[in-house]
Amino acid sequence: MKTLIVITGPTGVGKTDIAINIAKRLSAEIISADSRQLYREIPIGTAAPTVEEQAKVCHHFVGTLNLDQYYSAAQFETDVLKLLPSLFEKSDYAILCGGSMLYIDAICRGIDEIPTISDEIRNSVIEKYKNEGIESICAELQRLDPDYYAIVDHSNHKRIIHAIEICQQAGVPYTTLRTGKHKQRPFRIIKLGINLPRPQLFERINNRVEKMLENGMIEEAKQVYHLRHLNALNTVGYKELFAYFDGTMDYTTAKERIKKNTRVYAKKQLTWYAKDNEIAWLTPQEASAWTPL
RNA sequence: GGUUCCUUGGCCGAGUGGUUAGGUACCGGUCUGCAAAACCGUUUACUCCAGUUCGAAUCUGGAAGGAACCU
Numbered sequence A: 001m002k003t004l005i006v007i008t009g010p011t012g013v014g015k016t017d018i019a020i021n022i023a024k025r026l027s028a029e030i031i032s033a034d035s036r037q038l039y040r041e042i043p044i045g046t047a048a049p050t051v052e053e054q055a056k057v058c059h060h061f062v063g064t065l066n067l068d069q070y071y072s073a074a075q076f077e078t079d080v081l082k083l084l085p086s087l088f089e090k091s092d093y094a095i096l097c098g099g100s101m102l103y104i105d106a107i108c109r110g111i112d113e114i115p116t117i118s119d120e121i122r123n124s125v126i127e128k129y130k131n132e133g134i135e136s137i138c139a140e141l142q143r144l145d146p147d148y149y150a151i152v153d154h155s156n157h158k159r160i161i162h163a164i165e166i167c168q169q170a171g172v173p174y175t176t177l178r179t180g181k182h183k184q185r186p187f188r189i190i191k192l193g194i195n196l197p198r199p200q201l202f203e204r205i206n207n208r209v210e211k212m213l214e215n216g217m218i219e220e221a222k223q224v225y226h227l228r229h230l231n232a233l234n235t236v237g238y239k240e241l242f243a244y245f246d247g248t249m250d251y252t253t254a255k256e257r258i259k260k261n262t263r264v265y266a267k268k269q270l271t272w273y274a275k276d277n278e279i280a281w282l283t284p285q286e287a288s289a290w291t292p293l
Numbered sequence B: 001g002g003u004u005c006c007u008u009g010g011c012c013g014a015g016u017g018g019u020u021a022g023g024u025a026c027c028g029g030u031c032u033g034c035a036a037a038a039c040c041g042u043u044u045a046c047u048c049c050a051g052u053u054c055g056a057a058u059c060u061g062g063a064a065g066g067a068a069c070c071u
Helices: A015-026 A051-056 A073-090 A101-108 A119-144 A146-151 A157-170 A198-214 A217-227 A238-246 A251-274 A284-288
Strands: A003-008 A029-032 A093-097 A188-194 A279-282
Touching: A003 A015, A003 A101, A015 A029, A015 A051, A015 A093, A015 A284, A029 A073, A073 A093, A073 A101, A101 A251, A119 A146, A119 A157, A188 A284, A198 A217, A198 A251, A217 A238, A238 A251, A279 A284
Parallel strands: A003 A093, A003 A188, A029 A093, A188 A279
Antiparallel strands: none
C-alpha cells in the first residue's frame, strides 16, 4: 500500500527539518505544500528549504515558479497527482510537507471542478467592483446564484468576485459546481500535525524573523520591489518591508509587524487544522522519531 | 516650596451629567481555484477618597502620581 505522509502545522514550528528526517529514514521524496515557497525569487522570506537541505532529500515544488506566474490550489492538485506515481515507483512513501491549508486539502480531499476563468471575465468583474463597490457585485451575485449569495460573506469581495467569475465563465450558478464531495485517492494518507505550546511557537517565530532579516531578506525584498503589485508578493514579510522602503513605516515597526503578522498567520493555520480530525498531533520531537505502522 | 495643567480599557485616543466613540493589540472564528490571500466576532475603562445629584467618567473638595514654568 502506497502511503502519502502529510506533515503540516503552523509556520515556524520546524516542519522542514522533520520532513527531511522522516524522508531520509523512509527513502522518500518531499512534495512541498507551500503557496509561497513555490516562487524562486523569495526563498529567504518564505523560509524555503535551502540548497543544503534539498541536497539531503529531493524536494518538489520549491522555487519552481516566477513571481508573475498564476498558480492555485487546484493547479497544485493536478500537478501533484501527476507527479505522485513516479515517486511511488521509487518508494512506498511520499511526503507532503507544508503549511498552506488549502493546498493540503486540495491533495487530500480534492477541489471541485471549476472552469478556468478568462482574463476578460476576471478583469471585468474586478472593474465592476472597483467602480461600483461591493453592493453592486453583491446584487450581481444575488441575480446569478441566489443560493451561494445566501451563504457567502457579503463583506468579502474576493469570494463574491470569484463566485461571479465562475457563474459567468461556466454559464451556470456556482452552486451547481460545488459538490463538497471528498475525492478518493488511490493511496493511503496519514496526516501528522506538528505543534508546540503557543509561547514556544511564538518565540520561534520571532527568532526566525530576526534571522531572516540578518540573512539577507531585505536585499531579497529590494530585488522584487518593482513587482510588489503581484499577488505572490502579497505575503507576510514583503508587504511590511515594502512599506519600509516606501517610507511609510520605520524599520523597527516593520520588523515587529512581520513578527506579529506571522504569529497571526500561525494562529489562522491552527484554526483551520482544528477542524480536521484526521490529523494526529505531535510535538517536533515526537514527529522526528515517528515511523509509520 | 509656589503657580498652572494633566490622570480614560495592554497601548493610542474622543467624549456629553443618565442612550456603553473609534483605532490598535490580544483572544476567538469563517473558508473547496490568487489562501502567508480575503473577511467576521468577543472581551478589557473611565487613578483613589468624600461630597452635590433621582443619577457622575462627566460638577465640587481632598489625596496620590505626572508635566511645564517660577523662586
